[in-house]
Amino acid sequence: MEHFLEKLGSAVIKWLQYIGEVVLLFVETLRQMKKPLRIHHMFAQMAHLGVDTLPIVGLTLLFTGMVMTLQVAHEFIRFGAQSTIGGVITIAVGRELGPVLVGVVAAGRVGAAITAEISTMKVTEQIDALRVMATNPVGYLVVPRMLACMFMVPVLTIFGDFIGVVGGWFVAVFRSGISSYLYWHSITMFVEAYDITGGLIKSVVFGIIIAVLGCYCGLKAPNGAEGVGLATTRSVVSAIIMIFCANCFLSLILYQ
Amino acid sequence: MIRLVDVNKSFGQKEVLRHINLTINDGETLALIGGSGSGKSTLLRLMIGLIQPTSGEIWIDDDEISHYDEAQMDKVRVRMGMVFQYSALFDSMTVGDNVAFGLREHTDYDEEKIRSIVSEKLGLVGLTDVEDMMPNELSGGMKKRVGLARAIAFEPSTIFYDEPDSGLDPVTTEKIDELIISMQKRLNVTSIVVTHDMETACFVADRIAMVYEGELIACAPVDEFRRMKDERIRAFLRGLYIGDKEAEG
Ligand SMILES: Nc1ncnc2c1ncn2[C@@H]1O[C@H](COP(=O)(O)OP(=O)(O)OP(=O)(O)O)[C@@H](O)[C@H]1O
Ligand SMILES: [Mg+2]
Numbered sequence: 013m014e015h016f017l018e019k020l021g022s023a024v025i026k027w028l029q030y031i032g033e034v035v036l037l038f039v040e041t042l043r044q045m046k047k048p049l050r051i052h053h054m055f056a057q058m059a060h061l062g063v064d065t066l067p068i069v070g071l072t073l074l075f076t077g078m079v080m081t082l083q084v085a086h087e088f089i090r091f092g093a094q095s096t097i098g099g100v101i102t103i104a105v106g107r108e109l110g111p112v113l114v115g116v117v118a119a120g121r122v123g124a125a126i127t128a129e130i131s132t133m134k135v136t137e138q139i140d141a142l143r144v145m146a147t148n149p150v151g152y153l154v155v156p157r158m159l160a161c162m163f164m165v166p167v168l169t170i171f172g173d174f175i176g177v178v179g180g181w182f183v184a185v186f187r188s189g190i191s192s193y194l195y196w197h198s199i200t201m202f203v204e205a206y207d208i209t210g211g212l213i214k215s216v217v218f219g220i221i222i223a224v225l226g227c228y229c230g231l232k233a234p235n236g237a238e239g240v241g242l243a244t245t246r247s248v249v250s251a252i253i254m255i256f257c258a259n260c261f262l263s264l265i266l267y268q
Numbered sequence: 269m270i271r272l273v274d275v276n277k278s279f280g281q282k283e284v285l286r287h288i289n290l291t292i293n294d295g296e297t298l299a300l301i302g303g304s305g306s307g308k309s310t311l312l313r314l315m316i317g318l319i320q321p322t323s324g325e326i327w328i329d330d331d332e333i334s335h336y337d338e339a340q341m342d343k344v345r346v347r348m349g350m351v352f353q354y355s356a357l358f359d360s361m362t363v364g365d366n367v368a369f370g371l372r373e374h375t376d377y378d379e380e381k382i383r384s385i386v387s388e389k390l391g392l393v394g395l396t397d398v399e400d401m402m403p404n405e406l407s408g409g410m411k412k413r414v415g416l417a418r419a420i421a422f423e424p425s426t427i428f429y430d431e432p433d434s435g436l437d438p439v440t441t442e443k444i445d446e447l448i449i450s451m452q453k454r455l456n457v458t459s460i461v462v463t464h465d466m467e468t469a470c471f472v473a474d475r476i477a478m479v480y481e482g483e484l485i486a487c488a489p490v491d492e493f494r495r496m497k498d499e500r501i502r503a504f505l506r507g508l509y510i511g512d513k514e515a516e517g
Contacts, residue, residue: 129360137356140318144350145370145422146342 030250037150037231038224041158044151049159053152057160061122065168068117073172076109077101077179085188097184098177098195099202105176106207107267112259114169115218118161119251123226126157127247130230131240139231149231158223165219166212173208210266217262218255225251269294270315270426270458275324275334277310284310285482288324294425297452297459298487299473301466301504306479308462309353312428315460316350317341328426346374349419353430353462355411357403363390363414364399370422389417394443409436416444420451426458427451433468441468448472466505470494478504 081101088097130153133139142149177199184190229247233239270292277285285307292298302308313319314326317333326334331344349370357366367386371377377385383399390398393413403411416432429448433441445468451457463469469476470490477487480500486493494505 132359136359137352137354138358140313141350141352141356141358143318143338143341144316144345144348145373146345147369147373148338148342 033232034224034228037154037228038220040150041154041224041227044148044155050152050156053156054159054163057156058164061125061160062164062168065118065121065164066171068121069114069168069172070175072113072117073105073110073176074179076113077105077176078183080104080109080176081180081183082187085184085190089188089190094188094190095194096198096202097188097190098180098198100198101180101184102173102177102199102203103207105180106173106203106211108211108259108263110169110173110176111211111214111218112255114165114172114215115222115255115259116252118165118168118218119222119255120248122161122164123222123251124244124248126223126226127230127233127244128240130227131233131243134231134233135235135237135239154224154227157227158220161219161223162216163219165222166215169212169215170208173211213266214259214262217258221254221258222251225254269327269329270460271325271327272315273325273327275314275321275326277307277314277319278322283482285314285321285479288484290477290484290487292458292460294458295452295456296475297448297461297473299469299476300460300462300479301464301469301476302479303481303504307482308479309430311479312350312430312460312462316345316348316428346422347424348426348428349422349424350428351412351416351419351430351432353434355403355408355415357411357414357418359403361403362399363395363401363403363406366403366414367399367418367421369418374422385421386417389421390414392420392447393417394440409440412436413440413444416447423455424457425455427460429459429461429463431462431464433463433465441465445472 081097084100085094085097088094088100130139133153139149139153142152181192181195184195185192226247229243229250233243270290272288272290275285275288276283288311300308300311310319314321315328317326317336321334324334325332328344328348331340333341333344336344357363358369361369364383364386365372367389368382371382371385386399387396390396393416395410395413395417398406398410398414403414406414412432412435416429419427419429432448433444436444448459448461449472452459459472461468461472473490475487475489476493478485478493478501486496486498486501488496493501496502
């Protein structure tokens, strides 16, 4: 029992230390933002990381929108509530599914890519080379990636939201026999702008989480070739957990 | 001037450097020799502030850097250059961009001037027409020389060379050795050269220092060093490595 408590305690301490260090990196990133910003690096990152993620986001939200509607439509039609389906789907996608799924996909795609790149730089001493040339690695590497993710993840979310709603429409019309007009009309009836913008606020936070955790794990990669693999796995897993955790709090703040 | 006063460095439980006292004068070339794993790279990394000592003082001119943060350190580092043991080229950039990196970051030279400096420095290390190649298209020896060109591009007043000539053929080695000497002659650069090659050490250096299992066991002018009686030094002079690990090729 004592042994168990000891283990639990040290795990908690480790975890808190981890969170603390990530927060410190975030603060340092904000501090480094004052210096001349490397805007072209940011756009390079956005193009590099965003374009590749677009198709995966599209497919994920398409199928999610479809399957959601499949389940919802069946029940709602039984209660005679078919005139609300479009609105319900859009709210679900806009507030929760869009931002969270895009966040998870981006963590797997973008976060992993960031960590792989930076941890490779770490183990091959490129980070040290940056420092030797009087270039702050946080300013040079983390800032543009964080800015890129802050802008890119919301953009991907807008795209994902749209595809999700279209997927829902497809199933509603061709599978559940709801008229196209009814679907779109219910969206204009029930959905408020805040259902979408609130989701986008979330996705800005998720973008920050993905970038900062991705960079943190990369910069802390253990030496040696296996360090890259370890760091990448850790980055993706912890980013996904953090996204779900942050999403819960953000929903409480934004939608209560 | 670089001055180390009773510097110790441990990684966790492991003591890597013990009681290092060393002074390197301006314009001097110091060769640092020692077996593999004896702590030579660690010593260089301490002097350029990549790692901090466990105890002791490190003076770079009038800065005591052992507790400097990154921003303070950067002000000191613009006067220094380093050639890494494994090149450490930025593999997402072309060779030209690698060499131009410091110039782009810290000067507002125009593109034309930067380009001419880059090809000049690449020329000095015996490379031409490689500006547009990526580092992974180069051989190990070429990478090493690009790393050298990158370190001298900014014309620093102190240069750390971590095995600039390992893995190079004899002709290129000689060329690099001459480059180190000419940097010293032309720009009065202070150089610290880590090497496994006694011939290079004797050729380029004013003084030779030997690290043995984390301790600085000798530091003397070349002639004097060659006449030293210490068995550990004699063994090294005979071309033997006496580190606890096998030297890398
Ligand atoms: N970051 C680190 N963490 C733990 N141990 C380290 C670290 N860096 C170096 N060491 C240890 O310090 C010792 C000295 O390493 P160092 O790289 O300075 O040797 P070296 O003299 O440069 O050897 P070589 O000639 O092979 O390059 C080694 O035993 C190494 O294992
Ligand atoms: Mg070394």
